[in-house]
Amino acid sequence: MTHIGIVGTGAWATTLGILLARTANKTILWSRSEARANELETARVNDRYVPGVEFPDQMSISGSIDESVANADLVIIAVPSVTIRENIQQIKSAISTTSRIVCATKGIEIETGKRMSQVISEELPELDPRHIGVLSGPNLAPEIAAGNPATATVAFPGLQMAKDVQAVLSSDVFRVYRSDDAIGVEFGGALKNIVAIGAAFIDGVGLGANTKASFVTRGLHEITRLGVAMGARPDTFAGLSGMGDLIATCYSTLSRNYRLGLGIASGKDLPSVLSELGQTAEGAPTTQAAVKLAKKLGIEMPIADVTHAVLFEGASPEEAIRELMGRMLQPEVRY
Incomplete structure (x- = not known):
């Protein structure tokens, strides 16, 4: 035994x-x-x-x-x-x-x-x-x-x-x-919570399936970019700890991070939503850590940045999406 x-x-x-x-x-x-x-x-x-x-x-x-x-x-x-x-x-x-x-x-x-x-x-x-x-x-x-x-x-x-x-x-x-690839598996599991919060922003304010699909897909790319910079293999993020965990967390109300995003989108502040959840939602502290780490490494993480702006800087979900849509045009894939 x-x-x-x-x-x-x-x-x-x-x-x-x-x-x-x-x-x-x-x-x-x-x-x-x-x-x-x-x-x-x-x-x-x-x-x-x-x-x-x-x-x-x-x-x-x-x-x-x-x-x-x-x-x-x-x-x-x-x-x-x-x-x-x-x-x-x-x-x-x-x-x-x-x-x-x-x-x-x-x-x-x-x-x-x-x-x-x-x-x-x-x-x-x-x-x-x-x-x-x-x-x-x-x-x-x-x-x-x-x-x-x-x-x-x-x-x-x-x-x-x-x-x-x-x-x-x-x-x-x-x-x-x-x-x-412990680095890739670990980063995939941690960073997907940031994207899940933002995906719930989109559902909460009714921006539709196209917007959410775009956000989640670009979120996976962003997760991969930071992970690769830290020594992970890019293919790991197409697996269970990357795409698999991302899908489950972004599309289920069982996810605490998704429920956190819905609460913020309804107009509540972060402390109130966390109090109502009564459980740990790792996406909030991970957003803070990821933004800080990305800046240190010089890695662009616009989704993490706008999620941070909504959670901690008073921005609205609608403002966050406008910020993402107005960014400079660029290639789809950049690692």
């Missing part, structure tokens, strides 16, 4: 725990709050984030780092990007030099522009970076928790490690592909 330790008790952490416990893995979620851990362990359901789905017998919740992480065959990190560094600092004493870590958090650190796996590696300097991978794809948590078929990509710097972890994560309802 494989022991999987999961850091986090939010929607995605809980869903992964349920998914992996259903295939007879010993799955232990770690909560920073002992009280929350006891509450979830007693209830055997996470009604706050995954309502109505009972925990399998092989899944448990613990406030003990040693119980959940120390002896795990695989550790999955599934916490908000803005807290990932703090969480890794708390569990680092339980991570051995042979641990295998999969980061399921999608985001970029605002202050440094670092990917989540880079933050993990920085906080765990004694762990071989080749033991740190990422998981991403079109993974709307409520559908997976309900047992609907889904796919994802797991990426490590080395394909053998990716192959080993792929076998652990895969099941008859969760087909996992492998890759050695």
Whole structure:
């Protein structure tokens, strides 16, 4: 039996725990709050984030780092990007030099522009970076928790490690592909949330299917351009962690980032919408991080720029689209 330790008790952490416990893995979620851990362990359901789905017998919740992480065959990190560094600092004493870590958090650190796996590696300097991978794809948590078929990509710097972890994560309802382009897989999963917010702006103000299709397509090009500048392969963005995740997030009301965009388009401000969501919407901090990183690298990201203007600078969705339509004419493909 494989022991999987999961850091986090939010929607995605809980869903992964349920998914992996259903295939007879010993799955232990770690909560920073002992009280929350006891509450979830007693209830055997996470009604706050995954309502109505009972925990399998092989899944448990613990406030003990040693119980959940120390002896795990695989550790999955599934916490908000803005807290990932703090969480890794708390569990680092339980991570051995042979641990295998999969980061399921999608985001970029605002202050440094670092990917989540880079933050993990920085906080765990004694762990071989080749033991740190990422998981991403079109993974709307409520559908997976309900047992609907889904796919994802797991990426490590080395394909053998990716192959080993792929076998652990895969099941008859969760087909996992492998890759050695961890940079591309990670950037695709993080940056698509920016585009999803903007796509919801378009739906919210009724600009139509043509406008949305154009926005999403150009968004994919923009994501790819930044990813390639950071060392990713362009073909990765045509895969599950790029196009696949982008489509799911831009076209489903199950997506928190899409719902965030709809809320903004209805005239509400960002704090109000985030409060109503009651869950992390990674697209907001990722927009800040991406705009900052693109400027540092001299990369044009007009969609990220106008999304930032709407979220943080008081621009309207209509003004954002006018800004994009009025840009200087240029070739369609530029990497």
